[in-house]
Amino acid sequence: MLIDLTGKTAIVTGSTAGIGLAIAHGLARSGASVVVNGRTEARVHTAVEEIRAAYPDANVRGVAADLATASGCEKLVNAEPHADILVNNLGIFEAVDFFEIPDDDWQRFFNVNVLSGVRVSRAYAPGMVENGWGRIVFLSSESGINIPTEMIHYGFTKSANLSVSRGLAKRLAGTGVTVNAVLPGPTLSEGVMAMIEPAAKKQGISTEEAASQFVKAKRPSSIIQRAATTEEVANMVVYVCSQQASATTGAAMRVEGGIVDTLT
Structure with a gap:
C-alpha cells in the first residue's frame, strides 16, 4: 500500500519526542507538509531539524505553543490557520495513587490530554468541512478502556478522548472529514x-x-x-490519515498488542 499525502498539511501536537515525533516522521515520509508542535522553541527546532535530516525534501516547520492553554491553542491557529490533517497527540501521564491526586492535577490532565484536542479540533474542522476532506485523529490509549489503578486520572482522560472522537465523527457525518482514535499500549x-x-x-x-x-x-x-515501538504506533496513525482509510471513521483503532481482551 502506497500512502501519498502530497499536498496535505498535517499538524501533530506534542510532536517533539516519542510517539508524536514518530508520527511527524511518518507523515513527512508520506509527502505531507508537517507542522511540529511543542512547548519550547529549542525542542521544536531540534525535532524539525531531525525530520529534515531524515527526509531532505520534506516540507517541515514548527510552532512553539503550550496547547494546555487557550492562548497557546490560539497561537498555533494564528501561525497555521489551515490543516488537512490534525493529530491530537499531546498528552501526559504519571503513576500516582488515586488518594494522592489533588484537584489541580485532575484539571491539569484534563487541560492537556482532553481540552487541547477539543480546542484545536474546533478550530480546524470547519476548514476541512469546507474543503470536503480532512482527517482528525485523537491519541487515546488502552488505558481508556482498561483503567489503570495506578493512574486513574490518566485513564479518565483517555476515555474522554474516545468519547470526543466518536461524537465528533458523528457530528461531521457526510462531510468527507473522518475522526478516529488510536489506542496505543x-x-x-x-x-x-x-x-x-x-x-x-x-x-x-x-x-x-x-x-x-x-x-x-x-x-x-x-x-x-x-x-510497542513508537514507529509501530505511528504506522497506524499515518494509515488513518490516508485516503485509503476514507471509510474508517468514529473508530477506536488499537495498536496495543492485544491487551484489551474483547472482540470489539
Missing part, C-alpha cells in the same frame, strides 16, 4: 523509557527487556508480550 517512548530505566539499571538489563517485564507483570493480557 505500553510504548517505548522517551517517557516510558525514563519510567522503566531505574528498574533496568537495578537489574542490569536493557530498558527494552525491562519494558517487556513490565508488560508481562502489569499488562499480562498482552498478546505480543512486549512494548
Whole structure:
C-alpha cells in the first residue's frame, strides 16, 4: 500500500519526542507538509531539524505553543490557520495513587490530554468541512478502556478522548472529514523509557527487556508480550490519515498488542 499525502498539511501536537515525533516522521515520509508542535522553541527546532535530516525534501516547520492553554491553542491557529490533517497527540501521564491526586492535577490532565484536542479540533474542522476532506485523529490509549489503578486520572482522560472522537465523527457525518482514535499500549517512548530505566539499571538489563517485564507483570493480557515501538504506533496513525482509510471513521483503532481482551 502506497500512502501519498502530497499536498496535505498535517499538524501533530506534542510532536517533539516519542510517539508524536514518530508520527511527524511518518507523515513527512508520506509527502505531507508537517507542522511540529511543542512547548519550547529549542525542542521544536531540534525535532524539525531531525525530520529534515531524515527526509531532505520534506516540507517541515514548527510552532512553539503550550496547547494546555487557550492562548497557546490560539497561537498555533494564528501561525497555521489551515490543516488537512490534525493529530491530537499531546498528552501526559504519571503513576500516582488515586488518594494522592489533588484537584489541580485532575484539571491539569484534563487541560492537556482532553481540552487541547477539543480546542484545536474546533478550530480546524470547519476548514476541512469546507474543503470536503480532512482527517482528525485523537491519541487515546488502552488505558481508556482498561483503567489503570495506578493512574486513574490518566485513564479518565483517555476515555474522554474516545468519547470526543466518536461524537465528533458523528457530528461531521457526510462531510468527507473522518475522526478516529488510536489506542496505543505500553510504548517505548522517551517517557516510558525514563519510567522503566531505574528498574533496568537495578537489574542490569536493557530498558527494552525491562519494558517487556513490565508488560508481562502489569499488562499480562498482552498478546505480543512486549512494548510497542513508537514507529509501530505511528504506522497506524499515518494509515488513518490516508485516503485509503476514507471509510474508517468514529473508530477506536488499537495498536496495543492485544491487551484489551474483547472482540470489539
